[in-house]
Amino acid sequence: MTRTNQAWVLKQRPTAAVEPGDLELADLPVAALEPEQVLIRNVYLSLDPTNRIWMSDRDQYLPPVAVGDVMRGSTIGVVETSTTDRFNPGDVVIPADSGWQRFTVSDATSTSRVRKLDGVPLTAHLSVLGMTGLTAYFGVTDICRPIAGETFVVSAAAGAVGSVAGQIAKIAGARVVGIAGGPEKCRWITEELGFDAAIDYKSQDVGAELDRLCPDGVDMNFENVGGTIMDQVFSRLGTNGRMALCGMISSYNTEGPLAGPRDFGRILMHRLTVRGFVVIDYLPQAKEALQELSEWVRQGRITWKDHVVEGLEEAPAAMERLFRGDHDGKLVVRISDEN
Amino acid sequence: MTRTNQAWVLKQRPTAAVEPGDLELADLPVAALEPEQVLIRNVYLSLDPTNRIWMSDRDQYLPPVAVGDVMRGSTIGVVETSTTDRFNPGDVVIPADSGWQRFTVSDATSTSRVRKLDGVPLTAHLSVLGMTGLTAYFGVTDICRPIAGETFVVSAAAGAVGSVAGQIAKIAGARVVGIAGGPEKCRWITEELGFDAAIDYKSQDVGAELDRLCPDGVDMNFENVGGTIMDQVFSRLGTNGRMALCGMISSYNTEGPLAGPRDFGRILMHRLTVRGFVVIDYLPQAKEALQELSEWVRQGRITWKDHVVEGLEEAPAAMERLFRGDHDGKLVVRISDEN
Numbered sequence A, B: 001m002t003r004t005n006q007a008w009v010l011k012q013r014p015t016a017a018v019e020p021g022d023l024e025l026a027d028l029p030v031a032a033l034e035p036e037q038v039l040i041r042n043v044y045l046s047l048d049p050t051n052r053i054w055m056s057d058r059d060q061y062l063p064p065v066a067v068g069d070v071m072r073g074s075t076i077g078v079v080e081t082s083t084t085d086r087f088n089p090g091d092v093v094i095p096a097d098s099g100w101q102r103f104t105v106s107d108a109t110s111t112s113r114v115r116k117l118d119g120v121p122l123t124a125h126l127s128v129l130g131m132t133g134l135t136a137y138f139g140v141t142d143i144c145r146p147i148a149g150e151t152f153v154v155s156a157a158a159g160a161v162g163s164v165a166g167q168i169a170k171i172a173g174a175r176v177v178g179i180a181g182g183p184e185k186c187r188w189i190t191e192e193l194g195f196d197a198a199i200d201y202k203s204q205d206v207g208a209e210l211d212r213l214c215p216d217g218v219d220m221n222f223e224n225v226g227g228t229i230m231d232q233v234f235s236r237l238g239t240n241g242r243m244a245l246c247g248m249i250s251s252y253n254t255e256g257p258l259a260g261p262r263d264f265g266r267i268l269m270h271r272l273t274v275r276g277f278v279v280i281d282y283l284p285q286a287k288e289a290l291q292e293l294s295e296w297v298r299q300g301r302i303t304w305k306d307h308v309v310e311g312l313e314e315a316p317a318a319m320e321r322l323f324r325g326d327h328d329g330k331l332v333v334r335i336s337d338e339n
Helices: A049-055 A122-126 A131-144 A160-171 A183-192 A206-213 A227-234 A265-269 A279-298 A312-324 B049-055 B122-126 B131-144 B160-171 B183-192 B206-213 B227-234 B265-269 B279-298 B312-324
Strands: A004-010 A023-029 A037-046 A075-082 A092-095 A103-107 A111-113 A151-155 A175-180 A197-200 A218-223 A237-245 A273-276 A306-310 A330-334 B004-010 B023-029 B037-046 B075-082 B092-095 B103-107 B111-113 B151-155 B175-180 B197-200 B218-223 B237-245 B273-276 B306-310 B330-334
Touching (some): A023 A312, A037 A092, A037 A122, A049 A312, A075 A103, A075 A122, A092 A103, A092 A122, A122 A330, A131 A160, A131 A218, A151 A160, A151 A227, A160 A175, A160 A218, A160 A279, A175 A183, A175 A206, A183 A197, A197 A206, A218 A227, A227 A237, A265 B273, A273 B265, B023 B312, B037 B092, B037 B122, B049 B312, B075 B122, B092 B103, B092 B122, B122 B306, B122 B330, B131 B218, B131 B237, B131 B279, B151 B160, B160 B218, B160 B279, B183 B197, B197 B206, B206 B227, B218 B227, B227 B237, B306 B312, B312 B330
Parallel strands (some): A151 A175, A151 A218, A175 A197, A218 A237, A237 A273, A306 A330, B151 B175, B151 B218, B175 B197, B218 B237, B306 B330
Antiparallel strands (some): A004 A023, A037 A103, A037 A330, A075 A092, A092 A111, A273 B273, B004 B023, B037 B075, B037 B330, B092 B111
């Protein structure tokens, strides 16, 4: 049986915000299964700032998506057909390599079964119990390493990674300040997630607010944004301060080098540690981390939001919401029905 | 008995290279000893790039030297008089706080006895067996953490810290490339210290030479210089690369922020760790480190050079040699005779 796969193909590399014509929705044949493979009907597609990096040819941590190839992306889906004993039709799975597409053919060895939790929606396995939760987990526990009473500042604090990072830092006993855009996001992270304070970068002077809220300086910066917001936090990192550099979304829609803080010498004078990380390096430790995250979710100690956009055809436009902050939690696209 | 102390006093903060008038040689009274103190006749004064930081009021890791105060500096000297059972006249000691001066009054508890080694000159206790050796030791062993076969690049490689750092990295099994100024320094680090290669930044294209010598990239950067040389090395750091940020001497004679690498995003994309450090943070571990360094010196596995300038009155002019590279190893000033 030959199926048709609808997929977003990269036609040309965007040089600023993604525009119509950069990606094209194409009908492609679905390859016949070889032994030990599954055909997955994708249900949700994860949209992440890092997708924009993959569209560019800037120096990056994975090969860029080639022009003419299906856009890379994480999905969760349901097995339709299987040539392996490991999976049966109806199993809910996450393929290691997927894309902005309706169907994914995946080797059995590169396919993970999703262990559904009572009361937890499927989208959570792309967010708090997926890559974004793991990103938050390892950035906080392996790089920031909070000591109770220390001050932790996270940017894009209402985002999929930042919101979970702040809550993990709270669990570790840190004082958590989040930087987010707009009063509703600031309300959410303080009143519902338990952050100690929020700074609205759209209406407040970030530096002045940091001075007010962190009079003794900042011990840890979980950085998702880069640019001037990063510089405001960085320039207040105190002795032995740590920066977990997770993302620099403010610059992804530009070309050329990603600018750093104004005074790099601060790293020397204040003995800072600045460390970049990518969650894929931590996948060998993911199982234990997911157990701990699941436990926190079960206990209600970690709260999250998934923002579902309907329809694969909306993916490019939806992704641009990430760059405007025009979304509410983890952004996913619904490609097909769960059942 | 009242003694006169000749001392360099900071009269005004230099804004570029140190000029006559920034420091003034003054006659000051020597304070009478209180109980549990020693009066030390200083024999050698250590000159270090960091002295220039202390003269400025830029943000730094110790309080700047106040205008009107004796210039801060490390010395080794001989006890002249003592009001403590711990030290006797004639003991060779290093006071924790000293300065560019003939005499230092030091509390017994802040004074370290020097354990002289056969065949090792006294100056070594300000260099390979002193703060600079320790700086190299901890930067390599605690931050760079070489794995055998990895590539280690050190700038100011013929300097007091860089030359020892490279040799420690060699002992750990790394491939070591040094960046130094001039053919004689490059000859010294390769032929006498055993570095695998040298780059003469005065006559060669540092980037092109790095590409030639490190075709698989750089794993570790022990950084002493900053500026464009740092950027050339940084932009070749590979995945999981480490930078031990020890100094940025190329910018100390300027005012304002110390510029960083052009593409800070490399820290993210290549999961780099950039860590600044100052040796004083490691003093609790100094004893074991000095034992290991002493053993390497005894075995002839670490070679070094001390460059002695005669006369306290020469200290400011001598310090400027550090910024021109017009010195040969660890720079010290002889203030008085050893005996």
